[in-house]
Amino acid sequence: MSTFWSWFVAILTIANLIGCYWLIKWATKPRSGEAAEGDVTGHTWDGDLQEFNNPLPRWWLWLFYITLIFAFLYMALYPGSGIYKGSFGWSQTGQYEAEMSKAEQTYGPIFAKFAKQDIPTLANDPQARQIGQRLFINYCSTCHGSDAGGAPGFPNLTDNDWLYGNKAEDIENSILNGRTGVMPAMGGALGEQGVKEVTAYVISLSGRNADTALASSGKTKFEAMCAACHHASGTGNTLIGAPNLTDKTWLYGGSAGIIAKTIRDGRTGSMPPHRNFLGEDKAHVLAGYIYSLRNAQ
Amino acid sequence: MALNKTPADNTPSCNEELYAKHEKIYPRAVSGLFATWRVMGVLVLLGAYYFIPWLNWDNHQAVLFDLPDRKFFIFGLTFWPQDFFYLAVLLIIAALSLFFFTTLAGRLWCGYACPQTVWTEAFLWIERKIEGSRNKQMKLAKAPWSARKLRIVGTKHFIWIIFSLWTGFTFVGYFTPITELWASSLAITLGPWETFWVFFYGFATYGNAGWMREQVCIYMCPYARFQSAMFDKNTLVISYDDARGEPRGSRKKTDNREDKGLGECVDCTLCVQVCPTGIDIRQGLQYQCIGCAACVDVCNQVMEKMDYPKNLIRYTTENAIEGKPTKIIRPRIIFYSILLLATTSALIYAMLVRIPLELDIIRDRNALYRETNEGLIENVYTLKVINMDNQAHDYSLHVTGIEQLKLIQRQENIYVPSGQVISLPVRVQVDPINIKTAASDLTFTLQSKSNKELIVIEAGRFIGPLIR
Numbered sequence A: 001m002s003t004f005w006s007w008f009v010a011i012l013t014i015a016n017l018i019g020c021y022w023l024i025k026w027a028t029k030p031r032s033g034e035a036a037e038g039d040v041t042g043h044t045w046d047g048d049l050q051e052f053n054n055p056l057p058r059w060w061l062w063l064f065y066i067t068l069i070f071a072f073l074y075m076a077l078y079p080g081s082g083i084y085k086g087s088f089g090w091s092q093t094g095q096y097e098a099e100m101s102k103a104e105q106t107y108g109p110i111f112a113k114f115a116k117q118d119i120p121t122l123a124n125d126p127q128a129r130q131i132g133q134r135l136f137i138n139y140c141s142t143c144h145g146s147d148a149g150g151a152p153g154f155p156n157l158t159d160n161d162w163l164y165g166n167k168a169e170d171i172e173n174s175i176l177n178g179r180t181g182v183m184p185a186m187g188g189a190l191g192e193q194g195v196k197e198v199t200a201y202v203i204s205l206s207g208r209n210a211d212t213a214l215a216s217s218g219k220t221k222f223e224a225m226c227a228a229c230h231h232a233s234g235t236g237n238t239l240i241g242a243p244n245l246t247d248k249t250w251l252y253g254g255s256a257g258i259i260a261k262t263i264r265d266g267r268t269g270s271m272p273p274h275r276n277f278l279g280e281d282k283a284h285v286l287a288g289y290i291y292s293l294r295n296a297q
Numbered sequence B: 001m002a003l004n005k006t007p008a009d010n011t012p013s014c015n016e017e018l019y020a021k022h023e024k025i026y027p028r029a030v031s032g033l034f035a036t037w038r039v040m041g042v043l044v045l046l047g048a049y050y051f052i053p054w055l056n057w058d059n060h061q062a063v064l065f066d067l068p069d070r071k072f073f074i075f076g077l078t079f080w081p082q083d084f085f086y087l088a089v090l091l092i093i094a095a096l097s098l099f100f101f102t103t104l105a106g107r108l109w110c111g112y113a114c115p116q117t118v119w120t121e122a123f124l125w126i127e128r129k130i131e132g133s134r135n136k137q138m139k140l141a142k143a144p145w146s147a148r149k150l151r152i153v154g155t156k157h158f159i160w161i162i163f164s165l166w167t168g169f170t171f172v173g174y175f176t177p178i179t180e181l182w183a184s185s186l187a188i189t190l191g192p193w194e195t196f197w198v199f200f201y202g203f204a205t206y207g208n209a210g211w212m213r214e215q216v217c218i219y220m221c222p223y224a225r226f227q228s229a230m231f232d233k234n235t236l237v238i239s240y241d242d243a244r245g246e247p248r249g250s251r252k253k254t255d256n257r258e259d260k261g262l263g264e265c266v267d268c269t270l271c272v273q274v275c276p277t278g279i280d281i282r283q284g285l286q287y288q289c290i291g292c293a294a295c296v297d298v299c300n301q302v303m304e305k306m307d308y309p310k311n312l313i314r315y316t317t318e319n320a321i322e323g324k325p326t327k328i329i330r331p332r333i334i335f336y337s338i339l340l341l342a343t344t345s346a347l348i349y350a351m352l353v354r355i356p357l358e359l360d361i362i363r364d365r366n367a368l369y370r371e372t373n374e375g376l377i378e379n380v381y382t383l384k385v386i387n388m389d390n391q392a393h394d395y396s397l398h399v400t401g402i403e404q405l406k407l408i409q410r411q412e413n414i415y416v417p418s419g420q421v422i423s424l425p426v427r428v429q430v431d432p433i434n435i436k437t438a439a440s441d442l443t444f445t446l447q448s449k450s451n452k453e454l455i456v457i458e459a460g461r462f463i464g465p466l467i468r
Helices: A003-027 A058-077 A092-115 A119-124 A126-139 A168-177 A187-205 A212-225 A256-265 A280-293 B033-054 B081-105 B108-113 B115-131 B134-142 B147-172 B178-186 B192-212 B214-220 B222-230 B270-274 B294-305 B331-352
Strands: A040-045 A049-052 A179-183 A267-271 B063-066 B071-074 B077-079 B237-240 B313-316 B357-363 B377-387 B393-400 B406-408 B414-416 B421-430 B439-448 B455-463
Touching: A003 A058, A092 A126, A092 A280, A119 A126, A119 A168, A119 A280, A126 A280, A126 B421, A168 A280, A187 A212, A187 A256, B033 B063, B033 B108, B033 B115, B033 B147, B033 B178, B033 B294, B077 B081, B081 B108, B081 B222, B081 B331, B108 B115, B108 B222, B115 B134, B115 B147, B115 B192, B134 B147, B147 B178, B147 B192, B192 B214, B237 B294, B270 B294, B294 B313, B357 B439, B357 B455, B377 B393, B377 B414, B377 B455, B393 B406, B414 B421, B421 B455
Parallel strands: none
Antiparallel strands: A040 A049, A179 A267, B063 B071, B071 B077, B237 B313, B357 B377, B377 B421, B393 B414, B393 B439, B406 B421, B439 B455
């Protein structure tokens, strides 16, 4: 809040409170010509409805004063007047941090206990699996689906196809540090005909039918340009996340057109790192849950 | 005509000229038909209030509003936040009852059932037992402070405060199991919020019933003000029969009142002395009148002693006073009764057929649909299964809506402990050739395996490509 607005808020609020006090003082002064206490004021509505000038009870006045005192006290203790923080030092972030540290005290020991166990053990522990499932639904299901079955561009975590390795540590690594799966765009280097040929060859790798002429030309180009990452046999490289092209799992789609686009324009898959905002302990339990999903189908 | 207060020193300090110091009202004790009804009301209502939290049902307190756990127990029924609709209906019924009873017979609530009246009556009874009758109380108030006065007044406030603390304690006992609360209180280990609320409600009881009393009815309660809007000429209100009573004046019982030219009112002012809001009903119906009928009871006693006919002050209608016929069954009454009957029956019926099971279907929205390697189309759902029963259940799930659809769950059996919610991801898989519309309607049926009556049917949506 800038200084100007801070003063704006502070002055208006305090002035209004003082104004309320002035108002009650002004209203208690009798005016000449006013009806005496207990008399009718002289106004008549609907033929015979009259108004008396009866006094308000004194306790009402005292309640009003008490609310004014409360208001001034509040302004002194809490941040109600602009930049001034109030002598209690209360803030929204402070309250949030207090709640977070209280939660940490309650839930920290549970995660600390699991942090000591290895991932396969966690995968067999029902409580760890349930916590992992809730964490998954919270943090992972938007991309990977609530059944972890994936979506175009987001891997299926329930099958046996692992881009970066199927060991527990690989999974935990993906969660903690994230992954960036980059397929460089080969369209410029290959040209449109080259893309057609390599597409045909890639399709043939998984046992599907493809034009043999195109495929054999594509094989030469594949060995020259693609084998470095995908291995000459096309089985992929888990160290860099190059997919296995000989199976039936296609991260972005397995039709000829989609494979051609992948080759031509490249792909950038992004798994965000979770180490900082989730913490290692929670990521550990998450990894346990994902590990438990394998072979579950 | 001003409030008929006892003449007081009406020269306030110059700062508060327009504010009058509150003059305490000493309602005289009264007995009679309506006083008996009120005492019954006080005993039943207060009895229920203080006794019910100590009752148990199944394995929980019979009436408990567990706010942190968000479960509201009323004997055999357990309400969840999803059931708040019923509370809204209950409030509507309360409002309709208000309109109905007020149009029929005025401020019945105020005079016999309102917590302000009920607790004030209890406090008045305590006051009478300690300080004595009305005259004794007034004398004590005027007397200078002495050891005796201190002792008497001190005892009264002490008992009031104990009673108030007990009231506050009982109130919190509706939200925290009262036996635990009691144990904590004895061990002085009450939590900060519980302590605060016990003292807050205790203070409110002490303040409202001990000090404020009729000030609440006269100045604070909005109910008091808008009730008059619901009166009509056929509403039963408490009235002084002007025609019979006037001209008023004292006379001996043996006198012939017609000879003396007097009406039945002997001007004993007992009707003013018993009034808890300090009005004179002989001046006509006033907004301060809470309809407690104390004036009716006391006047009848006097009329009996004088051998005059009773009911000089009585429940009557404006039409009756003017000599016109009173119509009890009129359009408003009929209309309110029908509405009241309809809403109450609807609520009771809903309670009876209520199924303690709920299924919410949340379709994954990260992608419209998913295509498997074999070209089948999948939609993923997160199901929330809420078991509101007081025992655990195994449920089975069926889905229909598209030909040859396949439901894939991690486990076939859905086990939910009592009072729990589980999140269940499931997949529905179809061959795209069977998809007839881009968005198809599915029907999910969840049924308990042990109790076939526990069944819910919910609609879901399946999105997939149309094959032409």
